[in-house]
Amino acid sequence: MANVKVTLKDGSVKEVAAGTTLLEVAKGLSQKLGKQALLAVVDGVNKDLTDKLEHDASVEFVVPESSEGLHAIRHTAAHIMAQAIQHLFPDTKFAIGPAIANGFYYDLDSEHVFVPEDLIAIEKEMAKIVKANLPLVRSELPRSEALKMFADKDEKYKVELINDLPEDAVISTYTQGDFTDLCAGPHCPSTGRVKAFKLQSIAGAYWRGDEKNKMLQRIYGTAFPSKEELDAYLHMLEEAARRDHRKLGKELDLFSIMEEGPGFPFFHPNGMVIRNELINYWREVHRRYGYQEIKTPMILSRKLWETSGHWDHYRENMYVTEIDNEDYAIKPMNCPGGMLVYKTHPHSYRELPIRAGELGLVHRHELSGALHGLFRVRCFTQDDAHIFMMPSQIKDEIQNVIRLFDEVYATFGLKYHAELSTRPEDSMGDAETWETTTNALKSAMEDFGLDYVINEGDGAFYGPKIDFHLTDSIGRTWQCGTIQLDMLLPEKFDLTYTGEDGLKHRPVMIHRVVYGSIERFIGILIENYAGAFPAWLAPCQVRVMPITDKHYEYAKKLSDEMFKLGLRVYLDDRNEKIGYKIREAQLQKVPYMLVIGDKEVEDGTVAVRRRGEGDIGAMKQEDFIAMLQEEIADKK
Structure with missing residues (x-):
């Protein structure tokens, strides 16, 4: 009987008789592999181990861990x-x-x-x-x-x-x-x-x-x-069920989704604290990285969306209306408005890159069955930015964005990995442009030292993108940040700048978001922290709890002082036992609890309880305030 050559994964070649089953090949290599192998990949095609080899082939055995x-x-x-x-x-x-x-x-x-x-x-x-x-x-x-x-x-x-x-x-x-x-x-x-x-x-x-x-x-x-x-x-x-952001959102009074607005979240005062702190941090970071903030209208004409390509490629996800017998759409994305802002006056190469950030409320039609708390909604705020630059600036700008993303995600203790998404089937533009932009993203990541994997065919319709997938505290991944390189929309909107040669040139553009959606990012943080937010994000940072009425004046004076310093403090002066007050503060996941009794009033101190640790001892008022302020400033 003739033999066939089997080329293995490591490049070695083994000869077996024609008609030998793949399971017999595996056993011939090692007894352990014969027991572990589940399938075999023969010339790139998955096969059952009962299949027989009748010709020369490359073979790789599939084990349970893959x-x-x-x-x-x-x-x-x-x-x-x-x-x-x-x-x-x-x-x-x-x-x-x-x-x-x-x-x-x-x-x-x-x-x-x-x-x-x-x-x-x-x-x-x-x-x-x-x-x-x-x-x-x-x-x-x-x-x-x-x-x-x-x-x-x-x-x-x-x-x-x-x-x-x-x-x-x-x-x-x-x-x-x-x-x-x-x-x-x-x-x-x-x-x-x-x-x-x-x-x-x-x-x-x-x-x-x-x-x-x-x-x-x-x-x-x-x-x-x-x-x-x-x-x-x-x-x-x-653990995921315990951390479900919909459950915790209700328990901690952060947000609600009502039948009067399915997919349109209502943020409560506690939720607005978190939202505003995220926005404040976003603005602080982006100011340091050289961004200017803009605001574009929520409703724009059909002509704009036809120019951008959204009317042809994204129409089924858009909400439309009619004004003065003309078609308009509520924006599903911020980018076209950013284009119009760029076009309001001429630009020189000396101005570039221009980094324009926008916290833009967008609306997208999602099927009711797909809606899921804050993770899948019909209106959300994208922390968008559009960077207009010369082709020679592409690599530096992409790496600058990666540095910004790295800083932001580290602040929340979130690790990430990157995926490069390439040209989809319904793309605009020619193959050469796509190859140029895709290679530019690859080069920027490789020079930066950012590891990535390829996600074939999942790019935006106007350009390739880098997606950042965050890993939370229990090992789940979430796609949040994205960097999209675009040479097509500047062409469609006829964007130009005057080059060093005095001639008109076409800028290249980056679309990028770091949170992705503020609403979704809040949902991720709720689950990542299991509702126990760090002090800088917590809706209530400290509860002051007098044991009896005679401790009230001291507690009230302390609370007022912390409030004036900008701390989010709550004075729990209810006529309840101190144990009950502590348990309720724990359920509300308050970072710090200050218990005020006779000794604290006499000594001018506070008895400090830290979330997750319990009683950490007595401290001078000013020492506690300084410690809390430092923790908030450092975003620990």
């Missing part, structure tokens, strides 16, 4: 769940069951209404299937045979899926024990490879996402290579 391996585990877990449901609820009809970002699901058509208690029973049955270590066997059938097989089983959803495939399509199925499913694969070699799983929730889902179709029941679950990783993930979910 993203492809995790996807295979979750995909196989979906099939195991479906098999368990078939055992327990045999009249169930199966729709689709894919792996998704954080787990898997299966859509089901059943007369039985699934409840949380059912998930426990399904998990137990899944455990039996995993223990049986059933092989997943792939079969390929002609379309007609596949249609007959699933029609005989009365699986109408599978029949519909097959009917949508091309006439000459080869249909693949996977069988594990007594369960066969329509699936393109690939899968783990056996059910025993799914080591740790958990069913999480039940929801409704229209077949194929179409509300005209039947509502199915969807069971969500997740799976990991080990119980330790599963437990860590479930703990993270519990």
Whole structure:
């Protein structure tokens, strides 16, 4: 029998007999790899380990720790769940069951209404299937045979899926024990490879996402290579639920979303403190980095949005109105207004770069089902800035923006990574311009020493961008800051500057946001800090709590003095026990509590309690105030 050459990831070449399965190749390399491998990538295509090698090929084995391996585990877990449901609820009809970002699901058509208690029973049955270590066997059938097989089983959803495939399509199925499913694969070699799983929730889902179709029941679950990783993930979910900004926003009286304005948040006094402190900090940083602030109108004419390209590329997300029989739109973005400000007078190369910042309220139509607290809203404030510059200034300006971002995120204790998003399908402009701008971003990041990954096809329609993904205190990532390089809109708006040669030249433009959206950034901070804001951001920085009425005058004088110094202080003079006052201040996550009793009045001191630490001892009034002022000034 002829041999075939297998080129491995490290470049080494191994010869095996033609017809050798990929699993046998893995075992031949090492016993450990034979036990761990889930899939193989053959000449760039994912394959089952039962597939045979018939020609020379490059082969890379997929292990559980990789993203492809995790996807295979979750995909196989979906099939195991479906098999368990078939055992327990045999009249169930199966729709689709894919792996998704954080787990898997299966859509089901059943007369039985699934409840949380059912998930426990399904998990137990899944455990039996995993223990049986059933092989997943792939079969390929002609379309007609596949249609007959699933029609005989009365699986109408599978029949519909097959009917949508091309006439000459080869249909693949996977069988594990007594369960066969329509699936393109690939899968783990056996059910025993799914080591740790958990069913999480039940929801409704229209077949194929179409509300005209039947509502199915969807069971969500997740799976990991080990119980330790599963437990860590479930703990993270519990912690995320505890930190939910919608829950804390209500408990701490920060904001509300009302039925009179879905997607339009109302900020309460406590929330406005946080919002205004973020804005004050934004202005202070941007002043140091050479920005000037502008303000542009919220409603502008259709002609402007046609010039910018938004009317053609973004119309479905815009709110429109009519004024004097002319079409207008509420701005979904600030950039076109910034263009008009630039055009109000001529510019020389000596003025460039011009850095124009704007805290602009924008409106975007989001589907009601997509709305989510402060994270997905219909109106929000973008902390925009537009930088107009000469081509020779691109690298320096991008690096200057990166430095600004780095400083801001460090202030909040947020780490980040960068992604370079390239040309999307619906882009404006020619390939050469896109290549030039993309390479400019790459060069700026590389020279700065900023590591990045490529996010193919996710750029804005007018230019490539760098997205900054923040990591919060429990390991979740959030896309906030972005730097977008644009050579197209200056062309569309005919922006110019007079060069050193006395001729007109076209500026290059950067769009950039650091918070992204002030509303969303507040939501992220609520969850990052679990509502326990650092003193400089906290709505109430200190509570003064007299133990009895006879301590009131001393406490009132102290509170008034701190208020005059600009500190956010609350005098809790209610006729309540001191223990009750302390517990309530803890629930409100106040950074400092000052207890005033006989000894404090006599000594001119305060008994200080710090959030998270408890009693830290007595301090002179002036010493405490100085300590708090320093903490606020340093944004600790």
